[in-house]
Amino acid sequence: MAKALEKAFEPIWNWASRRYQAAVAKELKKYGLRYDDLLDDMYDLDIKEALARLPQQEVDLRNQRLKRAMDYSGKHIYMPKALQAKQTPYLSYLQDTLQLVKEERKEHAELGSDMPYNRAIP
Amino acid sequence: MVRRLSILKQPIFSTLNNHLIDYPTPSNLSYWWSFGSLAGLCLVIQIITGVFLAMHYTPHVDLAFLSVEHIMRDVKGGWLLRYMHANGASMFFIVVYLHIFRGLYYGSYASPRELVWCLGVVILLLMIVTAFIGYGKLRQMSFWGATVITSLASAIPVVGDTIVTWLWGGFSVDNATLNRFFSPHYLLPFIIAGAAILHLAALHQYGSNNPLGINSSVDKIAFYPYFYVKDLVGWVAFAIFFSIFVFYAPNVLGHPDNYIPANPMSTPAHIVPEWYFLPVYAILRSISNKSGGVAAIGLVFVSLFALPFINTSYVRSSSFRPIHQKLFWLLLADCLLLGWIGCQPVEAPYVTIGQIASVGFFFYFAITPILGKLEARLIQNSNVCEDLSPRKLSHIFKNLLDVVK
Numbered sequence: 102m103a104k105a106l107e108k109a110f111e112p113i114w115n116w117a118s119r120r121y122q123a124a125v126a127k128e129l130k131k132y133g134l135r136y137d138d139l140l141d142d143m144y145d146l147d148i149k150e151a152l153a154r155l156p157q158q159e160v161d162l163r164n165q166r167l168k169r170a171m172d173y174s175g176k177h178i179y180m181p182k183a184l185q186a187k188q189t190p191y192l193s194y195l196q197d198t199l200q201l202v203k204e205e206r207k208e209h210a211e212l213g214s215d216m217p218y219n220r221a222i223p
Numbered sequence: 224m225v226r227r228l229s230i231l232k233q234p235i236f237s238t239l240n241n242h243l244i245d246y247p248t249p250s251n252l253s254y255w256w257s258f259g260s261l262a263g264l265c266l267v268i269q270i271i272t273g274v275f276l277a278m279h280y281t282p283h284v285d286l287a288f289l290s291v292e293h294i295m296r297d298v299k300g301g302w303l304l305r306y307m308h309a310n311g312a313s314m315f316f317i318v319v320y321l322h323i324f325r326g327l328y329y330g331s332y333a334s335p336r337e338l339v340w341c342l343g344v345v346i347l348l349l350m351i352v353t354a355f356i357g358y359g360k361l362r363q364m365s366f367w368g369a370t371v372i373t374s375l376a377s378a379i380p381v382v383g384d385t386i387v388t389w390l391w392g393g394f395s396v397d398n399a400t401l402n403r404f405f406s407p408h409y410l411l412p413f414i415i416a417g418a419a420i421l422h423l424a425a426l427h428q429y430g431s432n433n434p435l436g437i438n439s440s441v442d443k444i445a446f447y448p449y450f451y452v453k454d455l456v457g458w459v460a461f462a463i464f465f466s467i468f469v470f471y472a473p474n475v476l477g478h479p480d481n482y483i484p485a486n487p488m489s490t491p492a493h494i495v496p497e498w499y500f501l502p503v504y505a506i507l508r509s510i511s512n513k514s515g516g517v518a519a520i521g522l523v524f525v526s527l528f529a530l531p532f533i534n535t536s537y538v539r540s541s542s543f544r545p546i547h548q549k550l551f552w553l554l555l556a557d558c559l560l561l562g563w564i565g566c567q568p569v570e571a572p573y574v575t576i577g578q579i580a581s582v583g584f585f586f587y588f589a590i591t592p593i594l595g596k597l598e599a600r601l602i603q604n605s606n607v608c609e610d611l612s613p614r615k616l617s618h619i620f621k622n623l624l625d626v627v628k
Contacts, residue, residue, distance in 0.1 A: 114604065115604065117601060118601045118602075118604035121545065121546070121598070121601040121602065122601065122602060122604075124545040125543055125544075125545065125602065128542050128543050129543065132435065134435075134437070136602060138437060139436065139437060139537070139538045139539075139540075139543055140537055140538075141436075141437060141438045141537075141539070142438060143334070143335050143429055143438060144333060144334045144335065144537060144539075145334065145537070148537075164441045167437055167438060167439075167441045167442070168441045168442045170435055170437065171249065171250055171251045171433070171435065171437070171439060171441070171442040172250075172251075172442070174251035174433070174434055174435050175250050175251035175252075191602075196603075220335070
């Protein structure tokens with residue numbers, strides 16, 4: 102029953118996803134950002150761990166995109182349209198590693214232990 | 224930067240330097256980030272004008288109204304002090320509401336700034352209490368407004384009526400009420416100042432958010448001179464806006480009934496609080512049951528406190544969250560609608576509109592836990608071609624190679 106409902110709503114879901122992804126991509130391209138660049142390592146320590154496992158080159162490229170985006174944002178301008186057309190906002194470099202880190206966290210929790218890092222508010 | 228003076232390295236001055244001069248600040252902060260320092264300026268204005276007003280005000284039931292007239296007419300600059308204090312309260316709330324909505328739009332409440340947000344809500348609560356008890360009790364609208372709101376405490380089961388009597392210091396709003404309200408009205412602003420310092424300390428633990436909601440550690444600049452000057456521009460613009468009200472329209476934000484001395488024998492046709500309380504007042508009135516109304520007000524602040532902890536979105540700024548962006552504007556419109564409903568009489572169609580608007584207000588907070596997850600699922604939907612993760616790309620290439628072979 103659930104599968105049938107899922108199949109029935111799949112076209113609507115896909116249409117909504119396309120619209121949503123296009124809207125977000127339009128904003129990301131204005132600043133030359135990728136979706137993964139929006140993930141802040143201060144928000145979640147798992148993101149920080151995932152970033153730590155990336156090759157240094159990926160991290161450097163991420164930081165360069167962030168700096169460029171902040172420069173555009175501070176000047177209230179956008180990336181030139183010609184450059185915007187070349188952007189790949191959904192080319193992921195972090196999602197797989199982040200997924201791995203989250204699976205590790207889940208495994209730790211199942212075994213009754215915890216990640217070596219954890220944040221206690223504040 | 225060459226330091227000509229070593230004084231900035233000495234104990235107290237080094238703290239000032241680290242937090243106000245050389246403090247690393249994201250380079251792309253817009254003017255929406257000026258409302259924090261503006262709120263601090265408003266607090267200073269209220270404290271200074273309030274202290275000088277207190278030198279001439281008499282908190283006695285027979286003399287309070289007249290002492291304010293004495294301040295307005297006889298005390299040198301008294302009219303300016305009084306109008307600055309009255310309009311300063313409105314300005315304080317305008318600035319703080321804009322500050323809160325900025326936080327909502329750009330996700331400034333999200334991790335790791337939960338404590339900053341919660342302290343901000345504490346400051347808002349203290350401001351509301353301070354403004355309410357400082358509204359005076361010996362003018363028609365102040366008297367009846369105080370009677371209505373303090374009576375709400377009777378909704379508390381068992382001890383409600385006792386609490387109301389204790390608040391009033393008697394069986395109605397009278398001299399005892401005036402004195403016991405005036406005293407904390409003088410004290411609370413200093414508690415607000417302390418809370419504001421804690422708010423800043425919590426902010427400086429992780430640094431400010433920015434309009435893009437991204438990690439800004441790659442591009443930070445010193446607070447002084449850049450944001451000192453930016454804030455100064457904001458202060459000048461605020462001073463002009465404030466002056467328009469103080470010098471040209473000092474009573475437009477108040478209620479004319481407050482120029483009538485309080486008369487316990489005559490109830491105004493429509494009792495309304497000051498404009499900054501109207502949205503919450505509308506929510507209170509939308510529930511016919513007294514306890515329900517009080518619970519609804521409590522729920523407003525519980526929702527605000529809980530917001531950082533129920534948020535599930537990894538993306539902060541609404542610029543990259545189209546659905547949340549639209550919900551934000553709906554919330555803003557809803558709050559403005561509630562404000563309008565708050566000053567309307569309790570009759571059709573205002574009651575129904577108020578009830579719908581109240582539901583709309585809480586809808587924003589109710590949807591927050593689901594919204595972040597929904598947005599993430601929409602982005603990560605692999606059935607749509609926008610998803611070009613390396614794993615999917617290699618999978619596509621492998622399939623293509625198989626076809627070619």
